[in-house]
Structure formats: C-alpha cells, structure tokens
Amino acid sequence: MIAPGAASTLRHQLIGLGGVIERNWYLVKRYALWEITFFLWTAANTLTIVFIAKGVEATGGRVDVNRLTTILLIGAVIWSYLGIVFEILVETVAWERWEGTIEYTFMAPLSRPVHLIGMGIFAVLYGIVRAAVVFAAIAAFFGLHMPNANFLSALILIGIASVSFIGIGMMTAVLPLISPEKGTQFGYIGQGLMLVVSGVYYPVSVLPEFMEWIARISPATYALRGIRAAILDGAGPAAVWGDIWPLILIGVLSIPLGLAVFRRGERYAKQHGKLKRSG
Amino acid sequence: MLEPALVTRPAAPRALDGVPAVEVVDLRKEFLRRDKKRDGRFARRRRHAALKGVSLTMQRGETVAILGQNGSGKSTLVRLLSTLLLHDGGSATIFGHDVFVEAGAVRRLVNRVSVEASFFKKMSAVENLGYAARFYGMSPKETRRLIPQILDRVGFPAERSGDAMEGLSRGMQQKVALARALLTSPVLLLLDEPTTGLDPRSKKEVQEFIREIRTTHDSTILLCTHDLDEAESLADRVGILHAGALLVLDEPAELKWRYDAPTLEAAFFAATGKQLEDEGDDDEDRGVFA
Ligand SMILES: Nc1ncnc2c1ncn2[C@@H]1O[C@H](COP(=O)(O)OP(=O)(O)OP(=O)(O)O)[C@@H](O)[C@H]1O
Ligand SMILES: [Mg+2]
Numbered sequence: 001m002i003a004p005g006a007a008s009t010l011r012h013q014l015i016g017l018g019g020v021i022e023r024n025w026y027l028v029k030r031y032a033l034w035e036i037t038f039f040l041w042t043a044a045n046t047l048t049i050v051f052i053a054k055g056v057e058a059t060g061g062r063v064d065v066n067r068l069t070t071i072l073l074i075g076a077v078i079w080s081y082l083g084i085v086f087e088i089l090v091e092t093v094a095w096e097r098w099e100g101t102i103e104y105t106f107m108a109p110l111s112r113p114v115h116l117i118g119m120g121i122f123a124v125l126y127g128i129v130r131a132a133v134v135f136a137a138i139a140a141f142f143g144l145h146m147p148n149a150n151f152l153s154a155l156i157l158i159g160i161a162s163v164s165f166i167g168i169g170m171m172t173a174v175l176p177l178i179s180p181e182k183g184t185q186f187g188y189i190g191q192g193l194m195l196v197v198s199g200v201y202y203p204v205s206v207l208p209e210f211m212e213w214i215a216r217i218s219p220a221t222y223a224l225r226g227i228r229a230a231i232l233d234g235a236g237p238a239a240v241w242g243d244i245w246p247l248i249l250i251g252v253l254s255i256p257l258g259l260a261v262f263r264r265g266e267r268y269a270k271q272h273g274k275l276k277r278s279g
Numbered sequence: 280m281l282e283p284a285l286v287t288r289p290a291a292p293r294a295l296d297g298v299p300a301v302e303v304v305d306l307r308k309e310f311l312r313r314d315k316k317r318d319g320r321f322a323r324r325r326r327h328a329a330l331k332g333v334s335l336t337m338q339r340g341e342t343v344a345i346l347g348q349n350g351s352g353k354s355t356l357v358r359l360l361s362t363l364l365l366h367d368g369g370s371a372t373i374f375g376h377d378v379f380v381e382a383g384a385v386r387r388l389v390n391r392v393s394v395e396a397s398f399f400k401k402m403s404a405v406e407n408l409g410y411a412a413r414f415y416g417m418s419p420k421e422t423r424r425l426i427p428q429i430l431d432r433v434g435f436p437a438e439r440s441g442d443a444m445e446g447l448s449r450g451m452q453q454k455v456a457l458a459r460a461l462l463t464s465p466v467l468l469l470l471d472e473p474t475t476g477l478d479p480r481s482k483k484e485v486q487e488f489i490r491e492i493r494t495t496h497d498s499t500i501l502l503c504t505h506d507l508d509e510a511e512s513l514a515d516r517v518g519i520l521h522a523g524a525l526l527v528l529d530e531p532a533e534l535k536w537r538y539d540a541p542t543l544e545a546a547f548f549a550a551t552g553k554q555l556e557d558e559g560d561d562d563e564d565r566g567v568f569a
Contacts, residue, residue, distance in 0.1 A: 272310065
C-alpha cells in the first residue's frame with residue numbers, strides 16, 4: 001500500500017499537513033455564522049480599548065489622540081491575534097476530544113510535529129486575516145491617519161513572532177491532555193500573562209523590574225515594539241532588526257521545546273488512558 | 280486471585296508469510312483508579328489491572344472475535360494495539376513491528392471502528408473521510424475517486440454524502456465509520472463493538488459487510504463484541520476475555536465441546552461463571568463489581 005523510502009514518507013507527511021489545514025477550513029466554512037459573531041465581538045472589544053484615547057482627551061488629559069489611538073489599536077489587535085492562535089492550538093486536543101475524533105487522529109500515521117505545525121500554520125493564516133480585517137475596520141471607523149506606516153515591516157514582524165507563538169501554543173495545547181476538564185482555561189491564562197509583561201498598551205519600561213525581566217524572553221515584547229515602530233514611525237525591516245533577531249532566536253528555541261513538551265504530555269496521556277472520551 | 284489461564288492453542292499454519300499478523304505476549308495494562316471505600320469515602324488511587332497478562336497470536340487473514348462483559352478489557356486491548364495506550368508489561372507486535380517501539384510503522388497497517396462513530400458532527404461524510412485519509416497520506420486526487428466508491432460499498436446513500444454528520448442516523452454514521460477504516464486499506468482491522476446499539480436491520484447490514492471484507496480484502500480482523508451470534512458467525516476463532524484475562528481462544532465448536540455446552544452462550548456463561556465465583560473475595564474487598 002505505502003511504498004518505503006524517505007521521499008514517499010515526506011510526501012505522505014506533506015499530504016497530512018494539507019489535511020490538517022483542509023479540515024480546519026471545512027470547520028471555518030461550517031461555522032460561518034459564528035465567524036461573523038466573533039468578528040463583532042472582537043470589534044466591540046477593540047473599540048472599548050481604543051476609545052480610551054478620546055476619553056483621556058475629553059477628561060482634560062493632553063495627548064496626541066491619533067498616536068495613542070493607534071498604539072491602543074495595535075495592542076488590541078495583537079491581543080486578539082494571539083488569542084486566535086492560542087485558541088486554535090489549545091483546541092487541537094480539546095475540540096477533537098469533544099467531537100470524539102481524538103483517538104482516530106492520534107492513531108493515524110501523521111507525525112505529531114507535522115500535525116501540530118499544520119495547526120500552527122492554519123492558526124497563523126487565519127489569525128492574520130482576521131486581525132487585518134479588525135485593524136482595517138477600526139482604523140476606518142476612527143479615520144486614523146497612518147501616513148508613515150510600513151505595513152510590510154509589520155507583517156514580517158508578526159510572521160516571525162508567530163513562530164514563537166506556535167511553539168508556546170504547542171505547550172498550552174498539551175494541557176487538555178493532562179487535565180481534560182480544566183486544561184483549556186490554563187491556555188488563556190498563558191495568553192493574558194504574556195501580554196501583560198510584554199507591554200501590550202504601554203512601553204515595557206513602565207513595568208516593575210521583575211516584569212521587565214520576564215518581558216525580555218517574551219516574543220510579544222519584540223513584536224509589539226517593532227510593529228509600533230513600523231506603523232507609527234514607518235520603520236523598515238532593517239530598522240526593526242533589533243526586534244527581529246530576538247524573535248528569530250526565541251522562535252528557533254520555542255518550536256523544539258513546544259514539541260518536546262507535547263510529546264511528554266502525549267506519553268502521559270497514553271500511560272494513563274486520558275485520550276479516550278468513552279467506550 | 281486469577282491464574283493466567285491461557286489455554287490458547289497454536290493456530291493452524293495458515294500464514295501467508297512468516298510473521299503472524301498479531302502476536303501479543305503476556306500483555307499487561309493497569310490504570311490508576313480511585314476506589315470507593317465501604318463507608319462511601321474515596322480511598323487513595325490504586326493501580327487496577329485492566330489486562331492481566333494476555334497472550335494471543337493471529338494469523339494473516341484470520342478473524343478473531345473477543346467476547347467479554349463490560350469492563351473485561353476488550354477496548355483496552357484494542358487501544359494498546361492502536362498505539363493509543365502504553366503498556367505496563369509484556370509485548371505486542373503487528374506484522375513483526377513492535378507496537379510500542381515502531382508506532383509509526385504500525386499505524387500505517389491498522390485502522391479501527393469503535394462503538395461510537397466519532398466524527399466532526401458539522402462536517403459531511405465526504406469531508407470527514409477526506410481529511411482522515413489525508414492523515415494516511417492519500418492525496419485529494421485519490422480520495423475523490425475512492426470515497427464515493429467506498430461509501431457506495433457500505434451502502435451509504437450518495438445523495439446524503441454532503442449532509443452534516445449530525446443529521447445522520449446511528450446506523451448510517453457507523454457505515455461511514457466502516458468506510459473510514461477501510462479507505463486506508465488496513466491489513467489489521469480492529470472492530471470494537473461495531474454493531475452495539477444498532478437496530479436489527481443496520482446490524483445485519485454491518486455484519487454482512489464485515490463478512491464481505493473478510494472474503495474480498497487481505498484483512499486480518501479483531502472483533503470485540505457482546506454479541507455471541509455475531510462472534511460465532513463471523514469469526515474463525517473466539518476468545519473469552521474476563522476481568523483482564525483471556526480464558527480461552529479457540530474455534531467456536533471447540534469452545535462448546537470444551538465446556539460441554541450446546542451453544543456458545545452456554546459456553547460463555549460456563550467459562551465466566553466459574554471465574555466469577557473464584558473472584559468473589561477480591562470484589563468484596565474492592566466494593567465494586569467491575
Ligand atoms: N482510560 C481509563 N482510565 C481508567 N480506567 C480505565 C480506562 N480505560 C479502561 N479502564 C478500566 O479498565 C477496565 C477495562 O475497560 P475496557 O474499556 O477495556 O472494557 P471493555 O471490555 O471494553 O468494556 P465495555 O464492554 O464496557 O466496552 C475497566 O475496569 C475500566 O474501568
Ligand atoms: Mg469497550
């Protein structure tokens with residue numbers, strides 16, 4: 001049935017990778033209404049944050065409203081982007097357990113790294129599209145001026161940062177394997193903590209010193225700082241190199257770490273019979 | 280305590296090639312379980328054996344049925360062979376590949392149908408089969424051709440192949456589950472109560488189809504079931520699993536002869552009844568009847 005040889009194995013794994021993305025796409029199509037609901041929810045959430053700039057001005061504060069609004073918008077959009085990526089990765093296990101397909105996926109010859117990376121690639125593509133739509137909609141709503149914005153730099157930064165986000169997402173994906181009931185919630189705690197220390201709406205320098213230390217190993221710190229520079233000041237890819245190289249470094253470390261953590265979790269689940277739902 | 284009553288007789292030399300399809304030796308699996316104390320409080324977690332040293336050999340092309348009450352360890356055996364559980368002792372090989380060491384090689388050879396037809400409920404049969412086949416390396420070009428063929432063979436109406444799974448009856452879902460398992464041409468098919476909960480007609484259809492696979496595919500089948508007639512009519516050999524131990528594994532006629540029973544049902548009760556008495560003490564002290 002299946003010919004031996006590395007080339008054929010590689011081909012099968014690539015087909016499997018396509019299968020992961022294909023399945024997620026079917027789900028997006030089937031839950032199309034849900035997508036609209038979710039968009040409205042994200043947009044409303046983003047608005048509550050972004051209005052703060054106008055609020056500060058109205059209560060007598062003296063700020064550059066356009067600039068602060070843009071900073072808040074960047075923070076809110078990155079927050080929701082990270083939420084999407086983590087949610088999809090956490091649900092690698094949680095959703096399939098709920099549907100009951102988890103055992104079929106885990107007994108297939110698709111290798112786990114390919115499976116998880118496929119989930120990550122889908123999460124990033126889908127997340128970038130959704131984040132871009134929210135960003136554009138809210139920017140238009142406020143009539144924001146971004147005359148210098150270098151969107152290419154911003155996209156490069158988010159793309160490279162996403163490698164680390166996928167790696168960290170894999171680590172959170174393992175939680176529902178260990179705790180079927182509460183695992184998913186822990187994934188969201190991770191997202192919140194990461195953004196707090198990374199200066200989501202403010203520069204990291206306002207944080208207490210111990211948090212600043214944690215910020216240094218958080219990929220979101222560099223992504224947020226670089227994207228602000230790109231959109232507010234029009235920094236090109238070369239100008240944000242100082243934020244790109246830490247992202248590459250963290251990305252290169254976090255993927256193998258994420259895979260290793262997941263592999264341990266999977267072993268634990270297979271040892272203690274935590275994969276199954278019933279039967 | 281149970282003795283490892285292994286009365287397995289070596290199977291007839293029917294092998295198509297040297298290696299047996301399945302070779303399980305002294306396979307053991309334990310789970311941690313919180314037992315209830317007699318006063319109703321929960322005790323510490325204790326290791327509870329789900330399989331207590333099971334050995335069996337299956338030849339290529341053979342169909343073996345495993346009978347056993349709820350909780351006897353049937354699904355645990357199937358999960359171990361599917362690489363979904365790690366063992367606590369003994370060994371298992373499938374066509375010469377160690378299940379716990381060469382999981383990747385084993386996964387290509389095996390597929391499974393379980394009690395529950397597990398699918399993404401909002402997705403259609405074709406979509407569910409499509410992505411699942413992709414995980415086995417089958418390209419969209421292959422599945423576009425094969426999925427309609429296989430759905431037709433299991434008797435799934437073509438006009439419903441685009442409907443969401445949640446709108447299909449249990450019987451139809453189970454047919455799609457069979458189609459999913461066969462699509463990847465497994466050489467070992469693990470069927471874990473494939474007909475439990477189906478109405479008589481659906482049950483007959485699924486059984487008929489299993490019979491067809493036996494004759495048309497190069498498949499070795501392990502069938503776990505509660506249905507004695509099903510076991511007798513589909514399997515070459517029947518095993519009785521009781522409280523994690525395989526009591527016997529033999530041809531149905533041999534089983535009846537051994538227990539001096541007119542039917543397989545009588546043989547099953549004779550085999551497991553004896554064991555129940557032996558086990559009485561153990562159950563009492565555990566406070567549950569597994
Ligand atoms: N994941 C698990 N965690 C804890 N205990 C388990 C797990 N899976 C099985 N067991 C225990 O192992 C024993 C055997 O269970 P198994 O599911 O293999 O039985 P079965 O023969 O398939 O039963 P049924 O006919 O009800 O499907 C039972 O006592 C069960 O409680
Ligand atoms: Mg079972």
